[in-house]
Amino acid sequence: MSQQAVNGVPCRGKVLTVENMNPNVKRVEYAVRGPIVQRAVQIEKELREGVKKPFTEVIKANIGDAQAMGQRPITFFRQVLALCSYPELLEDNKFPEDAKQRARRILDACGGHSIGAYSASQGIECIRQDVACYIERRDGGIPSNPDNIYLSTGASDAIVTILKLLVCGEGRDRTGVMISIPQYPLYSAALADLAAVQINYYLDEDNCWSLNVAELKRALNEAKQHCKPRVLCIINPGNPTGQVQSRQCIEDVIRFAKEEHLFLMADEVYQDNVYAEGCKFHSFKKVLFEMGPEYSSTVEMASFHSTSKCYMGECGFRGGYMEVINMDPEVKAQLTKLVSVRLCPPVPGQALLDLVVNPPQPDEPSYTSFMKERTAVLAALAEKARLTEEIFNTVPGITCNPVQGAMYTFPRITLPPKAIDKAKAEGKVPDMFYCMKLLEEEGICLVPGSGFGQKDGTFHFRFASLVMLILQKYSHSLNFSPFCLITTNFSAFHGFFFLFFCFTS
């Protein structure tokens, strides 16, 4: 029976139905904002309406949103953005001179001196130049051409645009795109939307989610039989797994991409979020160029960054960029044409990006306070990551790999066989079943591992370690630490769940 008939709405007369709509859109899912989050929002509504539950607040650990969890924005950035929004404030001596100078420069580059004017679709030129300079400094002087920089509405927009450009062919020649399992579900959503072939390569959980080339080869060779593999996506530092790739690994991936004639997409939005001893962020571009001209002049690549993560946490601005390397000029012309359909990325996001790549310098008035804030934020994030890993490893039945970077943990849970059966009987994926129960009983919202992909028969969830920031808030009023909150509630839940499904008949 169709949904409409169930709802009592007459089936005849609907022009747009599930049967005739674009089949690709039906395959689009985005677990980070999927059914479990929708249920969480519903529960929050019920709580507001006074419905009694075993908890008073839903802890939303499903999304990497630092400022939602109480992380403060960087003062300097907000000062410049306020000045750009309301330039009369340039007369106000409450604002430091370096903030005013940057605001003036940005406004001079805007149509009509207003951030409300459209910009060029590739992004404001002087900002692209600043981004190129930032990349050069970051990568030890390796040149970056502003014409290869495309500003975007968050990194997601740029990622989807490149995929839109590259996905082509029919049937067995349809473009295949390699993506890590587990992956950030924007990729699987975009691939479904574009009807591209998703080629899964598995990260090695037993080795701290490392990537190995043998697995890349296996995945590629298998895929060659039913599609035309052309793109290799890698997220570094990883999401949801948090692993930071070693330099050797990056070289291996580049070599592999060259051998197999693959376009590399390097998602590097967490590049400042590296915590573990001995781990360091190596940009793909830097490694590429250090491998010599045989690689640096041939491997085609796009790298992505954004203003949403790192120490900025400004997700709501939708700022981001991509740098394209060694792209064929004719293809690049097509890319430029494609981005023009969006008109332009949000100008405040472009302005913010300019500040991120052009922060206060040692000789400027805002430098000291800026560095203090930046250091504090990164330290807090590192601490939360460590704490989260530690806590989850104390819960029996849950194992958590070291969190080397990014903002999440992706612990593995052992589910009793009876729980798995019960889940299946209810038509639910086992880790979704687990997470839904956790949500209903403890008010903790996580994203089940099935939303990111995982090896068959294993179960995980993603927990945004940022949440520890918000739990700090509770620790003063409720007189216990975040450690306790999670271990008590979570651990109690998990223990009970385990027992229930072991001894239930």
Add this chain to the structure above:
Amino acid sequence: MSVLQEISSDVRNMKQMENFVLFRRTNEIKEELRRGVRKSYREVIDVSWGDPHRAGVKPLSFVRQVLAACLYSELMDGDKLMVDVKQRAQRLLGTCAGGSVGSYCATAGIPQTLQSVSQYIMRRDGGVPCHPENIYISPGSQWALTNILKVLVNSEASPRTGVLIPVPCHSTTIISLTTLGAVAVPYYLREERGWALEMEELQRALDSAKGVCNPVALYMINPGNPAGYVQSRKSIQEVIRFAAEKKLFLLADEVFQDCVYGKESEFVSYKRALAEIGAPLSDSVELASFHTASKGLMGECGLRTGYVELVNLDPAVMKHINNLFSTNSCPILGQIALDVMVNPPQPGDPSYPLYLKETQHIRASLAQNVRRVEEVINSFPDFSCQPLEGGAFAFPRLFLPPKAIERAKEAGLQPDTFYCLRLLEEAGVLFSPGTEYGQKEGTYHIRFCIMTPSDTMEEILRRLSAFHEQFMKEFS
């Protein structure tokens, strides 16, 4: 095999915007002016975009003060800002996660903003109910339109999905359709009758699709872009009945609903007209209506915020639409501006006098510009402008002499692009050519934004008149 074969054919087949050659030359000229090259003008006036701020219109103070206070809350201490600005900023920050404009929002947008927008829609439509769950806020109305088109267009279907679009039409929409693999089915508006929509023409267009594609949707722009018409209630209801009868999904691009100035003109939303028709059509005709913070008196194009309201859609389809919108969220600052747009300062508010002054000034300039544009353009025998009733543009028709058309062809340019290029070179004014939007074969038009300060428009008209006389003489 060329590398170009290895990219998406939909992207490859996208037409390069006609404006591209003009933009490139504009940048070159700006550079030449900076270097001190002598020209008969000191700066290029760019009115090729529907971008009031770029054309010199000032942003509204209230919305910018609220944005500044939301960005940097230290501004709330001290007495620089009015009480109502602070209150609004505080209220809006309270609707953001973590009290910050830097957080993500829910999939469809900030819930309280959706509520404000739905209330605005109800007020606008004389009480016709509007449910916030049917509204999705997105980074620009075109983004929302692309998402809805994505759901409608099955690029693998045979025959391919068709969408009826007006001629002339907003250029970005045409390009979006191509990129999605849909077929654009043109229906021609009748220029001599003020760009009226004739039902026989809609029928003809629909018939022309037989055997070519499967038309599923009808795209309407009201008020028009580029042509400055405002559809009558009667016309809207005829279209609605047509869509119901022919089983077409209605896409109503209503982004200029706040720009209506024609003396006899009134904006009636498709939703309202649908409700007024009554059951069963009012409960069944599927409609998507688009609006934005980019147009109207606020003109905040750079904030990239718009929304779509979906009416009478199948709930199962709505679930998929929700998934599609969930993958990229809308900028928060734009939603703040949107909230101010649908809830502007009211009489009695401290900020109201300034708000009134600023908006009245913009409206007066616009009215003046409309009058002057019609006057000046229609004074030329080979230039004609239909009455401007709404929207942000003039789209006058050029009667080009055969010699000019010939010269254009030799240069490998469309005749109206050729005219615009010469206008740019010699007069430092950037318009866009009618070719960009579609026009009847053998006719030529130019489009320019009329939401500018009045003195800017005078300067534009002065330069245009001088150029036009010269150009016509040269090619007579």
